[in-house]
Amino acid sequence: MAHGLGLALAAQTNNPPPASAAAGAPAARLPDVVVVGESEYAETVQGPFLPDIQDTRINAGKKTAVLDLDELPKVSNNNYRQALTKTPGLLLSEESSPLVSVGYRGLAPHRAQFTQVLKDGLPIHADPFGYPEAYYTPPLDTVDRIEFLHGGASLMYGPQPGGSLNYVTHRPRTDRPFSARTQHLFGSDNLYSTFNSVDGTIDRVGYYADFNYRTTDGFREANSDFDVYAGSAKLVLDATTDSRWVFSFDGYAEGHGEPGGLAIGSGPDYNVDREATTRFFDRFELERYFASLAWERDFSADTALTVTGWGGYYSRWSKRQRGGGFGTIPTGANANSNTIEHQEFYTEGIEARLRHDWTSGGNTHTLAGGVQLYHTASPRTDERGATPDAEAGQLRNRSQRETLYAPVFLENRFAFEGFSITPGVRLENIYQSVEEEVNVDKETAGTPLGDESQYDLLPLFGVGLEYEFSPKIVGYGNLSQAYRPKIFTEAVPTGGTAVVNSDLEEGTSVQYEIGLRGQPVPWFYWDTSLFWLDLDNQIGSVAVPGGTSIENVGHAVHRGWEGTLELELLALARALRGEPESTADHRLSLYGNALLLDAEFTGGPREGLTPQYAPDYLFRAGAIYRWRDRGKLALTGTFVDDHYADDANSDNFFVPAYMVWDLTLDWKVYRDRVSILAGINNLFDEDYYARIRGDGIDPAYGRNFYAGFSLAF
DSSP states (O other): OOBOSOOEEEEOTTSOOOTTSOTTOOOOOOOOEEEEOOSSBSOOOOSSSOOSEETTEEOTTSOEEEEEGGGSSOOOTTOHHHHTTTSSSEEEOOOSSSOOOEEETTSOOGGGTTSEEEETTEEOSSBTTTBOOOOOOOOGGGEEEEEEEOGGGGGGGOSOSSOEEEEEEOOOOSSOSOEEEEEEEEEGGGEEEEEEEEEEEETTEEEEEEEEEEEEOOSSSSSOOEEEEEEEEEEEESTTSSEEEEEEEEEEEEEEEOOOOBBSSSSSBTTTOTTOOSOSSOEEEEEEEEEEEEEEEEEETTEEEEEEEEEEEEEEEEEEESSOOTTOOOOSGGGGOEEEEEEEEEEEEEEEEEEEEEEETTEEEEEEEEEEEEEEEEEEEEEEESSTTOSSOEEEEEEEEEEEEOOEEEEEEEEETTEEEEEEEEEEEEEEEEEEEEEHHHHHHTOOOOEEEEEEEEEEEEEEEEEEEETTEEEEEEEEEEEEOOOHHHHSOOSTTEEEOTTOOOEEEEEEEEEEEEEEETTEEEEEEEEEEEEEEEEEEEEETTEEEEEEEEEEEEEEEEEEEEEEHHHHHHHHHTOOGGGOOEEEEEEEEEEEEEEEEEESTTTTOOOTTOOSEEEEEEEEEEETTTEEEEEEEEEEOOEESSTTOOGGGEEOOEEEEEEEEEEEEETTTEEEEEEEESTTOOOOEEEEETTEEEEOOOSEEEEEEEEEO
């Protein structure tokens, strides 16, 4: 669904409508123009690729994808296996909690720590550097589309090498003063999910508000339940003018059990009972409250400015029983106590982005850039509880952490006849500090408390190339640097026997990509590319006599091929018969995408090993049937080769290959007012796991069902 808020954005018609778009769309190439959305929601972005120029951003010379969630039946319970089904390279490390872990091209997936994760352009990691983990992700019901910039193409949005995922959420519709929707789903293991929203525009003010609640008992023996409460509100002033104000607020709270990992051949055996529980008292809670205010100004068709300020609070709390091992139930004296960890993040930031088109030599070029100022204050406490389920205890660790971040970024697209080159630079300007106030383990061992601060001023460079072979076929190339500083626990480890190597350096990388994409007809598109990621000075922990050492664990190379295509079969048949596409009532799309990956440590203590979560192949494929705008039926599949879940390639961390299919339905039974929703996830009941942590194997969900309805007013 396109947003309909009338934002002016420059569009390039070398990005025609997707193969799944409504029939009858003309396929013509026009010069750059300003497009004002007039549909249900305001901002119109046509996939499957992002336009070369988009509001204050330049996408030319970059590998991009638009994941339009409305092309699929309604995604239930934030099922990312389905939401990410149309893009290659992203590996989902599945778990049964509401949390999400996504890796890219063999980079570690845990909480998407190597990827820029944004919501409406703003970062949503707990802290982008000191604690770059995206525990929060927005409910997919409130997301219009996900914009993905692959690999180094994301340099203007952050320094991490794993690309950029931007959740673009709905804005108020402008065609009526009021509309509402309520959705209710029921499923296996007492799943209940409801999503409710109201929106509209009255005079100059547009409003949008939603509330999502999800709960389930989970499929494990015990302690795999969760509850999610999420709500958001958005006000837009003067949506259809050239000067707009957008205020947003998000509230999110969730709590879930952590049933613990399993092993094979010992303890609660995965092969005997994959639903067994090894941790009966471990719990996790997350709270997040954020607000933002944006001013969007189109000074002319050539110049646009966006200034956004934001701030909020983020809390991560957990309690975990002590005394356990890999796939075992906690035993011994330590099992009578637990650890209680609480991290808080008080964040404020402001960012300004400007785009200006300028003319020279008869060609129109584009300058885009901006500056961000971001601050996080993050206290952390660790306590020792006197019972396995204690929620408070004796203070063991207390530290104060801080990040001050002020990047400056600039790029310019020089456009010539059929060719463009876009050099860019990002100046990283980061101050981080960690000060320990209490650490009982270090005090007992006679180790000084940690007090570490560091300032980095580092320029990163990139360049994108694009050549138009025809109005609908484009070649592109990109070369970009990336950077990953030490996180808080690498700068000052909390363990009493952990030490930081004296010559520890930040991780750096260079990524190269060359590709070809096209959409010669509205019902067929493809994108194919070769990439090479050179990643140096990765940081990790290495066992040493008496403890562990935080050090650079080596140099790695990730190289491979990504490809994606989609073909609308019935449109092809109509074209062969010479029938007009405008008569189409039925559409049947086949899609597929693939990652072929060769990743290896080529230097350091892990030379010759394979990085974690780096399978040799990752395929996704499926079929989507649509009847007019009334019904959608999808069969989607994910195929992942075997790989390791740790960099040491330990036997316990081996993940066998797996293949999972989902069948989902979204059908309007009465006009646009009443819809039924249903699905079977893991249709063929694949017995697999996609995530292994230090406490053991995390089983993936077997076959499960859901059904429900949606009412619109």
